[in-house]
Amino acid sequence: MAEPPKETPIPTDPALTPAAGEGEASQSKKGAKKAEAKAKKEAEKARKAAEREAQAQASGSGGATEDLAKENYGEITHTTSIPAPQIHLRELGEEHVGKTVKVRAWIQNARMQGAKMAFVELREEGNWTVQGVVSASAEGKPVSRQMVKWIGGLKLESFVVVEASVQKPLEPVKSTKVSGFELHLVKCYLVAPAPETLGLGLGAASRAVGSLAEEETKEEAGVEGLSINEGTPVASLATHLNNPAMHKRAPVSQAIADIRIAVEDLFCEYLRAHRFKKFHPPSLIGAASEGGANVFRLPYFEKEAFLAQSPQFYKQFEIAGGRKRVYCVGPVFRAENSNTPRHMTEFIGLDLEMEIEEHYHEVMHMLEAVLLHIFKGLSTQYREEIELVRSVYPSEEFLLPKDGKEVRLTFAEGQALLRSEGPPEFEDVKDDEDMSTPQEKALGALVRKKYNTDFYVLDKFPVAARPFYAMPDPANPEVTNAYDFMMRGQEILSGGQRLHLPHELEAMIRRKGLDPNQPGIKEYVDVFRSVGVPPHGGGGIGLDRVVAWYLNLPSVHLVCDYPRTPKRLSP
Amino acid sequence: MAEPPKETPIPTDPALTPAAGEGEASQSKKGAKKAEAKAKKEAEKARKAAEREAQAQASGSGGATEDLAKENYGEITHTTSIPAPQIHLRELGEEHVGKTVKVRAWIQNARMQGAKMAFVELREEGNWTVQGVVSASAEGKPVSRQMVKWIGGLKLESFVVVEASVQKPLEPVKSTKVSGFELHLVKCYLVAPAPETLGLGLGAASRAVGSLAEEETKEEAGVEGLSINEGTPVASLATHLNNPAMHKRAPVSQAIADIRIAVEDLFCEYLRAHRFKKFHPPSLIGAASEGGANVFRLPYFEKEAFLAQSPQFYKQFEIAGGRKRVYCVGPVFRAENSNTPRHMTEFIGLDLEMEIEEHYHEVMHMLEAVLLHIFKGLSTQYREEIELVRSVYPSEEFLLPKDGKEVRLTFAEGQALLRSEGPPEFEDVKDDEDMSTPQEKALGALVRKKYNTDFYVLDKFPVAARPFYAMPDPANPEVTNAYDFMMRGQEILSGGQRLHLPHELEAMIRRKGLDPNQPGIKEYVDVFRSVGVPPHGGGGIGLDRVVAWYLNLPSVHLVCDYPRTPKRLSP
Structure with a gap:
């Protein structure tokens, strides 16, 4: 019938x-x-x-x-x-x-x-x-x-x-x-039974969230809810997140969640196959490790504890502890009052660290390889989910470099490209100052035009733009053996070689205006004083950013299972 | 030569x-x-x-x-x-x-x-x-x-x-x-280079830690360090943990870490093969969910936040959100001032939740199956690591029930066994009161003697011993459809069927002396009010306990990569 x-x-x-x-x-x-x-x-x-x-x-x-x-x-x-x-x-x-x-x-x-x-x-x-x-x-x-x-x-x-x-x-x-x-x-x-009326119907849950710009305006004005956009009921991101059961029942949400798990699984699968060992860094730590900015603090019995901003130190402790290659997947915390579609106060980091044998590009190439493995896995095994997401959030195919033709620019080359071919406001950008988000996006557009890729590496960041543990380039001590990876013009990974000799580490800590004996830093340097630690490097990937930018979604908050922002702690 | x-x-x-x-x-x-x-x-x-x-x-x-x-x-x-x-x-x-x-x-x-x-x-x-x-x-x-x-x-x-x-x-x-x-x-x-003297040599790092009883005495007396035990230098657990690089370089530490990862990987592998989907619950939550005891609190911009004590509510939200089966692996936090070899303030939970089709034993059997998969995986693929650990921490082989002969006692049967065959101090134990740790251990010994297994299930806990979300047995409302799993007489898993109808949930919350509209509980009940949620159940496994009791180690602190206790927040 x-x-x-x-x-x-x-x-x-x-x-x-x-x-x-x-x-x-x-x-x-x-x-x-x-x-x-x-x-x-x-x-x-x-x-x-x-x-x-x-x-x-x-x-x-x-x-x-x-x-x-x-x-x-x-x-x-x-x-x-x-x-x-x-x-x-x-x-x-x-x-x-x-x-x-x-x-x-x-x-x-x-x-x-x-x-x-x-x-x-x-x-x-x-x-x-x-x-x-x-x-x-x-x-x-x-x-x-x-x-x-x-x-x-x-x-x-x-x-x-x-x-x-x-x-x-x-x-x-x-x-x-x-x-x-x-x-x-x-x-x-x-x-x-379901109630008489739903807080969010499956129809609206299955559509794109209302424009974030519109929502921010509303949020400021204290208004929240459905907006009528070209005759179609559209629910705001806040409405979606306030109705988790219905938001999650929408096929598009399940497809995004499936792709997110796939990214994590593909990351782990590739690293396991390359002899990386998993471990779990702690979330509770005894001291703010990098000067104390943007760190959550809490009372801990008679002491104070902090929430880890990254597994950085612990990844390095694993290398000091005799592991050649390690990775971890877990939450990290940033007490940063940033209300943007790129930021969360808690997010899942995909991190790795490995011994360097000859050159830190071994690490950079490993990170490129694991990301390319992820992108290829998605485009072959998750075609249906990607198309479902695109039917709601249209996007162009994510462009990858051809095999063996990975695009790697130095920071200085990137700035030069911005100066010569970028928008006029960037004609004076400096080689020894960090890039802003608008600069990154403009450079991403230039790289896409020139190299036909949405994925590239920016290497050799200036010392001023990196934390104290970054290894300077021995051939040019004003830049570091450190890199960012970019997707559609936005950073999804930071990494590099770390200082492994205690006296060099102490010198750089001082150069950065910190004290190698201050709490949190001393315990870190002590590990390098306690044994010989081989050269090593790594990187940390923001899981939700990879998914959001791969699918060209308007916000990482649509990717994370339960996003946390300065204004959102529930459900 | x-x-x-x-x-x-x-x-x-x-x-x-x-x-x-x-x-x-x-x-x-x-x-x-x-x-x-x-x-x-x-x-x-x-x-x-x-x-x-x-x-x-x-x-x-x-x-x-x-x-x-x-x-x-x-x-x-x-x-x-x-x-x-x-x-x-x-x-x-x-x-x-x-x-x-x-x-x-x-x-x-x-x-x-x-x-x-x-x-x-x-x-x-x-x-x-x-x-x-x-x-x-x-x-x-x-x-x-x-x-x-x-x-x-x-x-x-x-x-x-x-x-x-x-x-x-x-x-x-x-x-x-x-x-x-x-x-x-x-x-x-x-x-x-390494320093002139090591804080902990590889020899002592490779031996068993000093007796924990001895150490506790010392800790109270403010003494720490090496003790000479029968002529062999033995380092205390504290010395091991204070020297992470050397502690981790010991082959026994690496074997334990490898077995720990294997437990996690085998857990995930089995569940993925059975159509479970991974997700990440948040650590930061907006309200203490179960009355506020033993929960870490922290300032969060203008509000207060709490650290999740379990992913319980979020696993259930995933089921409400249309997932049939979910699992997660991540840190959970307990602000409990317990200084025992079983407790940590932060530990990794292996959690799952699934729809129940006919009977909650579907969930119990799934949990049994995943643990048996883990035990079999360890005993076949990690024989070398297990033997290495045993050469330092001797233990008897972990006894498993024969295939299809899993041992499942009801709580009442367990108490009856304790009363009839247990030590005299347990001759009056009640069916409606929770078991103490000594009771659990005594029962474990009786079960081992009677059924020749170190792994069994204790089902149908009394209502008084379970949280408000536990589903009562419809045939006997004084007990719940909830169970604990035991290894060598110690609990490693708690789980059961959950209440899925909002009015039943509200009634039980009131029966437990709580208010269904109090912060943290209201947001939870609201999800069940917002849509129809099918019957479901699950369980949470303490990763470090599984490894510690499987290997018969003296403490979970030897298993966790960076154990956190009321007295330890570093390294």
Whole structure:
């Protein structure tokens, strides 16, 4: 049985994605009141309709007053049993046609078609959806009008378990991912009900978040919620994040989360294959390691503790401890009051550190290799997820350098390029001053034009732009053996060779205006004083930035599972 | 060329593991002074010997005054070049015999044999060691007496790069892991020197830590450091942890670290294969979730933040967000002033959560299966590491139940066993009160005797012993669908089914004396109010406990890379 074809695909189906204030409660206070009023009105309407129906049935005009199917639907109890074999929607195949199966799923849509038939869309695991049909018209079936009505009235995003016969529809169902089969429901139990109105509907959750610029303005003005953008309801990033269950149920969110895990897994897989050993640096540390700026402090029994800003020192301790190559994946913390789409106060770092045998470019090339492994893994194994994200957040393919043609500029070459070919405001940039974000973006555009890549390395940063542990270039002590990696003109990795001899480290600490014996730094230098430590280097990658810039998303906050910013600590 | 066979293997070789105060500085203040005095004396002795030698050479009795090999040794510079191909000790094979190779390694031992020959032990990557020989006697070789002496005097744990010819010794070298080859050094450069005295020598670092009971007594008395136990120098746990580079260089430490990573990797591997998706819960949260006990608090811009005590709520949010099965690996924090070998203030949790289809035992069986996968993976793939650990920390093989014969007791059955067959002090234990650690251990011993397993499940904990989110057993509401997993009589996992209906959750929160609208709890319940959430359950495993109890180590602090306790925040 096929539902009459719909004219609009799911994300814009008005039944699924009601206007603001209808199926979705708006998040502004004004909107919330409106929605409440509307919901009340509708509940009243439904109550009256039910009364009329009951009267009609009592007068004998509408069918039996006794519900012959009452065992086949309703709220589940712990004695409810459905012996049919359970299947997952992704497994549905020709072999199931005509068979009775059990499916556990969310109600993505439910509506009556006349008085005797209801259609539901059932969703399972991300975006596997199938059409369900229930009809009281067929004789001999354990389906009553009351049952049909109850199913047709199920709230969106309720969780149900159904028993159904698998059938082939007369024509493919366009509105669901499973188009070649439909489920003819004979039992349906409510496992977990959804509320009357959703804080964020699946339709809005599945669309791009409202413009961040617009949102910042609103946030300043104290307004939050849905905005009507070219006639389509668009939810703000804040609305998404305040409704985590619905935000995460959107296929685009699950695709982004899947790509994020893939980046982490590909990182670990490549390093394991190259004899790197994983370890876990601590988050709680006894002293602020780099002068104390932007560090979270907390009372710790009778002392004070700090949250680690990076695993830097601990990666180096592992090398001092006899590991040749190490990596770690874990949270790092920055108490920086930066409210930009690039910043979070807690984020996952992908870090590695390794012994250098001859030249620090061994490390740089290892980092390039692991990132290229990640990019290639994504573009081959996650094509479907990438396309799904692009259908919501359009982007151009991420351009990679040709094999063996990696693009590596020195910092000085980058500044020279900016001076000669960049926008006029950068005609005086200096070789011994760090780059600003606008400079980075302008250089990214120049590199893309010149070398046809969105991924390149900026090497040999000036000493002034790097922390005290960076190794100066022995041939030119004003620059360091340190680099940043760029994606679409934005930094995603910082790294380099570290000073491994205690006297050189002490000298550089002093040159930076710090004291090698101050708390936090002393314990670090002590490790290099305590044993011989071979030359080594590494780098740290911001996981969420890699994903955000690879997919050209408007914010890292759309990538992180639970983003933390100066203004956001929940959910 | 073979060194005369040594009578003692490495860890007890007196040349390698000098008595306290010689090669190792003792950590007690008294010991430190003694060591300093001794070091001064020896430096003076060496200076005098060098003077004598110089005089002898000047008088023509000892050889040429000019050092013909001075380019072949000394401190490395950035222009030093050794073109020979580099090899790693683990790769050394017959094909290298007679070839000249480059090796980068630590000096594990160095000593003169007469005036013209020196022996070194070179160590690379964990416990790969090889014997190196350098001799000024052979004519035509670029080796001078001065060079031999310089090599023979290298400080232990310095890092060097050598050029050497690979030779087969006359008989196998017993003192090194590589016994079938030795290296005849022709060049040797110091890359990173070690200090005159080590804070912890490799010998003591490679032995078991001093008795923890003894250490606690000392700690109370304010004494720390090496203790002489049955004639062998033994370093305390504190000494180990205060000397991270040397502690970690010990083969036993590296084996424990390797086993720890293996547990994590096996956990992730099994879950990925069973369609679990990884995610990252936040560490910074906006409210103390379970009443505020034992939680770290910190200033967060204008607000207050808390460090997550578990990923519990976030795992459930993922299920609410449409994931069927999730897992995470990351730090959790407990502000508990517990100074025991089982506790840390920060530890890595291995957590999972999954939808329940029919019965919560699906989750329990999944957790059993992942742990059995880990145990089997360890016993087959990490046999060598386990034996190495056992050579230092003896233990009996970890007993597993036979396939399909997993041991599962209810809490009530466990208490009954304790009452009937346990020690007299447990003859009155109650079914509705939580177990103490001594009870757990006594029960573990009884289960081992009765069922021949060190791994079993205790199911159906009383409501009083579980948090508010635990699902009561519908057939007996005084107990929960919640369990602990035990290893060698100690808990390593807590888990169970969670309440998924908001009204049931609110009722239980009230029954526990909490307010469903208090900060931290409201945001949690709101998620279950916002959408329908299917039944689900999970569990959390303490990574360090699994490793410690599997290997029967005296403390989790020997497992964690950088343990954090109320008294320890560094390194």
